[in-house]
Amino acid sequence: MTLRTKLLTALAALTSIAGGAALATEPSPLLEKKPLPEHKLPASKKGNLVVGLCDGETAMEVKGVKEGGKMSRSQALQVTGQLMEEWRRKNPNANWDDVPAPASGQLVAQAPTPPPSPNPQGPRSPPAVSPTPQKPAAGSSVGTAGPTSASGAPQAGAQLKTNIQSGHTYGSFSERDEAIWAESTKAFVEEGNRVFHDADALGGTIAVSCDMCHPDAANTHPETYPKYQVQLGRVAMLRDMINWCIQNPVRGKPLADDDPKMKALEAFIYARRKGVPLEFGKH
Ligand code: HEC
Numbered sequence: 001m002t003l004r005t006k007l008l009t010a011l012a013a014l015t016s017i018a019g020g021a022a023l024a025t026e027p028s029p030l031l032e033k034k035p036l037p038e039h040k041l042p043a044s045k046k047g048n049l050v051v052g053l054c055d056g057e058t059a060m061e062v063k064g065v066k067e068g069g070k071m072s073r074s075q076a077l078q079v080t081g082q083l084m085e086e087w088r089r090k091n092p093n094a095n096w097d098d099v100p101a102p103a104s105g106q107l108v109a110q111a112p113t114p115p116p117s118p119n120p121q122g123p124r125s126p127p128a129v130s131p132t133p134q135k136p137a138a139g140s141s142v143g144t145a146g147p148t149s150a151s152g153a154p155q156a157g158a159q160l161k162t163n164i165q166s167g168h169t170y171g172s173f174s175e176r177d178e179a180i181w182a183e184s185t186k187a188f189v190e191e192g193n194r195v196f197h198d199a200d201a202l203g204g205t206i207a208v209s210c211d212m213c214h215p216d217a218a219n220t221h222p223e224t225y226p227k228y229q230v231q232l233g234r235v236a237m238l239r240d241m242i243n244w245c246i247q248n249p250v251r252g253k254p255l256a257d258d259d260p261k262m263k264a265l266e267a268f269i270y271a272r273r274k275g276v277p278l279e280f281g282k283h
Pocket of ligand 1 (some may be wrong): 053054055080081083088130209210211212219220224241245249250265
């Protein structure tokens with residue numbers, strides 16, 4: 001290889017690297033931010049309130065309530081019931097369960113907190129062998145590290161403290177930690193449960209809440225996301241559908257993706273489907 005060829009080869013290699021880098025940084029159209037499309041609701045000739053469904057098609061005029069007005073809860077129940085009736089008539093073969101799946105029915109009521117094990121060596125007790133080398137208890141003259149069968153309760157306490165202090169997250173949790181995590185998770189899910197059932201908390205303006213059509217979060221199918229949603233004209237995540245439904249039928253403002261209410265709603269909806277296999281893209 002002459003010097004010239006060598007130089008040319010090196011130049012070609014550099015160009016291809018630069019080209020590759022340029023390709024890699026080119027913005028993908030899939031990652032562009034696109035606002036959600038607008039629901040198109042037919043206007044009422046009399047200026048009455050028109051409530052649209054999550055399908056982006058079905059809508060109903062509410063007699064006696066003007067656009068900008070609020071229904072009573074019983075009116076909202078009646079209207080959502082009628083909208084669902086209409087939707088079922090139009091979609092007789094839709095994947096819509098009449099009652100929440102039995103697996104989901106117990107989730108919120110049943111705290112994920114395990115009862116404390118009566119047997120300290122039971123499966124829920126903290127790991128018997130710490131994955132991190134044990135330090136000798138304070139005041140101990142034992143120079144070598146390692147679990148010994150002689151380690152008593154006070155020593156175990158010292159061990160736990162040592163691990164927490166040295167930041168070994170996975171090596172130091174106790175039954176109490178687990179109970180706190182479970183309680184915190186349960187409380188967050190419960191908060192989502194509350195928002196899901198509360199038109200005002202959802203930012204709704206017409207007294208409609210999610211549970212009126214999705215009792216116990218039924219038929220929200222979180223396990224099928226991401227999937228293409230025709231009404232959104234895109235591949236949607238669960239939160240996109242939550243926001244779409246907040247706009248209509250609930251008539252609230254879409255929540256930011258990092259809004260704690262959005263997170264709580266997601267938490268509740270996912271929690272209700274515990275045990276259902278993930279099946280993204282399923283219709
Ligand atoms: C008036 C009845 C009604 C109300 C109220 C309602 N929805 Fe829906 N929702 C529907 C219907 C009907 C569909 C199915 C639409 C379709 O498949 O085109 C649906 C679809 C969904 C889906 C997608 C389900 C799937 O199979 O992928 C989610 C998620 C959802 N709704 C969440 C919510 C949330 C969250 C709220 C409250 C903010 C809400 N819905 C309020 C009727 C309702």
